[in-house]
Amino acid sequence: MSITELSRRTFLHSVAAATALSASGLVQEPEGKINQVDEVQLSQVHGTSEQNEKAPGPFLPTDQRVGFAIVGLGRLSLNQILPAFGHSQYCKPVALVSGDREKAIKIAGQYGIASTSIYGYANFDQLAKNPDVKVIYVVLPNGMHEEYVVRGAKTGKHILCEKPMATSSREAKHMISACKEAKVRLMIAYRQQYEPHNRALRKLVTEGKLGVLRGFVSSNSQEQGDPTQWRLKKSLSGGGCLPDVGLYCLNASRFLSGEEPTEVMATIFQPKDDPRFTEVEAGCSFSMKFPSGFVATCSTSYDVHKSQFLRLEGTKAWADMSPSYGYHGNHLKWSYLEDERETEVVPQIEEKDQFALEMDHFAECILEGKTPHTPGEEGLKDHRIMEAIYESGRTGRIANVAD
Numbered sequence: 189m190s191i192t193e194l195s196r197r198t199f200l201h202s203v204a205a206a207t208a209l210s211a212s213g214l215v216q217e218p219e220g221k222i223n224q225v226d227e228v229q230l231s232q233v234h235g236t237s238e239q240n241e242k243a244p245g246p247f248l249p250t251d252q253r254v255g256f257a258i259v260g261l262g263r264l265s266l267n268q269i270l271p272a273f274g275h276s277q278y279c280k281p282v283a284l285v286s287g288d289r290e291k292a293i294k295i296a297g298q299y300g301i302a303s304t305s306i307y308g309y310a311n312f313d314q315l316a317k318n319p320d321v322k323v324i325y326v327v328l329p330n331g332m333h334e335e336y337v338v339r340g341a342k343t344g345k346h347i348l349c350e351k352p353m354a355t356s357s358r359e360a361k362h363m364i365s366a367c368k369e370a371k372v373r374l375m376i377a378y379r380q381q382y383e384p385h386n387r388a389l390r391k392l393v394t395e396g397k398l399g400v401l402r403g404f405v406s407s408n409s410q411e412q413g414d415p416t417q418w419r420l421k422k423s424l425s426g427g428g429c430l431p432d433v434g435l436y437c438l439n440a441s442r443f444l445s446g447e448e449p450t451e452v453m454a455t456i457f458q459p460k461d462d463p464r465f466t467e468v469e470a471g472c473s474f475s476m477k478f479p480s481g482f483v484a485t486c487s488t489s490y491d492v493h494k495s496q497f498l499r500l501e502g503t504k505a506w507a508d509m510s511p512s513y514g515y516h517g518n519h520l521k522w523s524y525l526e527d528e529r530e531t532e533v534v535p536q537i538e539e540k541d542q543f544a545l546e547m548d549h550f551a552e553c554i555l556e557g558k559t560p561h562t563p564g565e566e567g568l569k570d571h572r573i574m575e576a577i578y579e580s581g582r583t584g585r586i587a588n589v590a591d
Contacts (some may be wrong), residue, residue, distance in 0.1 A: 211306070228243060255281075255283070256323045256348075257315055257325065258325050259325060260286040261268035261288070264350070276548055278551035281308070284296055287308060289306060323347070324336075325349075328350075331355050331424040349564075350376075351439075353567025353568065355427075357492075357571040373554065375549075375565075378443075384538065384540055385520045386444075392505075392507055399502040399504030401480070403447055404499070407489075407496070408499055409429070410492070411490065411491055415466075421489075426472060428458075433448075434472055438484075441484035441486070449476035450477060451589060452577050452587055453580050453586050454472060455474070456578070456582070457472070465490070469581075470491045471487070474487075494520055495512060572590045
């Protein structure tokens, strides 16, 4: 499935939004269409019972690719994002921003980035003078997203920001306004919405294969170690397990159902004798009610062995992914009744680099003047829901989701 293939509702919404933004002068004009690139395919050598082979690509030539500046050289950047450029069709790394210049020089050498395109946080704004940079990818602790998205927008570059978008809905709204004022595009890196298994499951829903959706059950949990890490400092993270890993459950329920929750009920767990959780929660369980009656029941934790799964239940069938939410290894299956026999289907879906897919989508949006599938407004919605979850956890009562 193409990474740009959306449901009809989402597609129409994107077109309408893009038209409105273009008419109001709030976004830069497109850089130009993606040029047609000739594909090279090998002859098929397998028999008719085997799938045909397809070579990767086609890939844009280097001089036509969209240049990215990576801001922050932590684990995600080094282990996932920078290697993903090797699988990208439309993108290339052209600049680095880091507080550790020595480390940045080593990384730049590995990826063919010029030493003149290495920046610190103090001279971050000099990215405005680098014509090779079209996108600033903010990969910093959550509490730093607002500052660097706002500063990045002022450079005139488009912004891709890691999730969670910020630490509050107030910050998220400021980031959206700053990008609109600067006439640049803003996309939030919800990689799972571009991942092939998740898109295949969304297609099952839109095609009615599951019937009317009734329930969603999911967990995304792991054990955190070092109590000094930034994820356990509220000023940098905005919260504990909920905005980090629980957000995946929350966002998946919205993406897969195509609905928005109206109210939530939550329980928050924060132990008093664990040095890891002096500032943030260790666990959170929450349920969300949607207008159709669809209910999502989710749990997330920072103090249990890794557990990642989701199940979507409908009137005709159920589908689940176990494991889910990972960088690799997602596994989808669905089950329905046929001729009075339960039939389980495990679709054969090629795994692809999720970071390359999301970056390529943003590059397409820039080159062709389209609205991103996960714009800043997507991150804002999740922040409003998380704030309702925290409110419910504090009060022990149902909390309404703000408009």
